[in-house]
Amino acid sequence: MKFFHLADLHLGRKLLGESLIEEQSYILEEIMKNVRVEKPDGIFICGDIYDKYIPSSEAVALFDSFLEALVKENCEVFIISGNHDGASRLEFASGLLKKQKVHICGTYKGKIESVEQKDEYGKLTVYLLPFLRPDMLRAYEKNCPQTYHEAVKQVLKDLSYNKKERNLLLTHQFVVDGQMFPETSESEIKLIGGIEAVDVSCFERFDYTALGHIHRAQKIKTEWIRYAGSPLAYSFSEVNDKKGITVVELKEKGNCSVRKILLHPKTKLAVLKDKLENLLSEAYQEFRTGYYLSIRVTDEEILEYPVQRLQQVFSGMLECRIENRRTLAQGIMETADLSAIKKTPESLFAEFYEKQNGIPMNEIEKQILRTVLGEMEEMKGDTN
Template identity: 40%
Template structure:
């Protein structure tokens, strides 16, 4: 049996008012093509289907087209909600969609939804566990005293009937500890004291766990537990990541081959670095989303406009030398309260913009008047 595992579509994602949706639609067309070429029996979508809990109408339309295309090819689809999704909205029409081979676990009511897939090697018992918090599990099981999310999920799995003879597969959306350490990109959860981290041993009863939530493709346990990663690069922190789909080729229970199939976006997300003139001289025009990091010692006027003549989708611009100066300046202790407002403004203009107010009489007089008025209104 061949199964395609993906997650974190984040349909409707925007960055600086730029919509990813046209590219997401093309990426999903790639997914359908790969699913057909690989003759997969099922596609798993492990959460964060949408980027917002109230998705834009256009994002819903793109998902509708994707699910319809797979249904027409007689490929079953199983999807669960992630932390970005509205579980109730995702659950809408789920009973009706099951007749079309689309199975949705949006809300969690205390018992995992499970389904059996079958081929010449027997059954694949598939369990769906959407994103859920410890507080929700505690309210669903008021007689239990869960000390952690791991305890709660272990209890849920313990209530689920599994056969040791069958191939057991779980879909889950959340942070799972990798040999006792958090997966990459889990800083936000660590700031919460690790309350949403789940120990990998909780899932020992399953032969494979299809995970969602982490955008970088990675193993938690090699051959057993994997994050497929996001559909696309969604921030400049992801520029070095290679996005892919995870293909399971499963024969007997202990005969599972896992392959990463690369995804090829038409529009990439990149960071370019160097002096402005060098970037413009040696550049090749590109529609990629760009973060430009300039190494010029001084600020260059109209840098963004000049870059966009070659890179129309420059979204971020930073002068690295200026950032270093600001960072160094922050470490210098100053008696700020003893300075006047005008002195503070003068210091800011000098350190950030290398603009000396004292050298420009008109600007200094205007700023002096503004600061005087501001101090009188305090």
């Protein structure tokens, strides 16, 4: 059987304030093109489908159309929730979707859910373990574990499975190999003291473990315990990452192969570092369109309007920093917040509201805000 291993779609994500919904739509369509060519038997989506607990309507619509396209291609889809997802929301209509071969496991309910598959080599079982915190076991265990490793180890230890058959696991955790941590990027939530770490030994019994949570594709200890990584770069620390689809093929027990299909984003990311006059020259002409840019200006002398001058040349500039001996010695980077420059007062306040309250503004609140902003504009006009 052949599976596509995906994870960390983070639909609805923004890059330094820039909406990536069009980029995400483009990359999902590229994934679908590969589905039509490769014709996998199933698709693994290992958590963080959305970027927020309450996703935007655009993000929900995009994922809905992606699932519809997968079902149309007769793909069996296996989905687990990640730490960014609203787990119970993700499970909406999961009973109905199961009839369309879309299996969604958003919450842990006291045991690991599984789906059986069959091919010419016999039975294959896919186990679904969504993002798990120790406190999630309180309702099911007398002695609630204290660490993430203990929690995962506890739910897996009693798992009944046939060792002679093929067994796969989907999970969304921070998996380590002893003291060796996976390679992370700036787009992930930083962990404190390794408290979320789950040792790789928990997963060695499975023929393949499909991991989500880390945005860089990589193996953990063996070829068959893998992070798929995110399909797009979500920070400038990922400019050199090769994003793609992890393809897993299983034949008879013990015969598993893994390869990668590269994905090509609609808009590339790049970091440019040079003196201002060089950056404005023809040497960097190729970056003037088709790129999201983080620009580092290295001039030692004080410059006149460097951000404005660069903006006139580079339409995709999202970040501008002054990096010279003075700023490096002070341990600071003078950074212009370009995302705020592009936003309206209404959108800035809406973002502030959501950060403060954990939910977006409703339509009535938006209308009140528009009324207040309109009155302020009228007062400004009267003053002038």
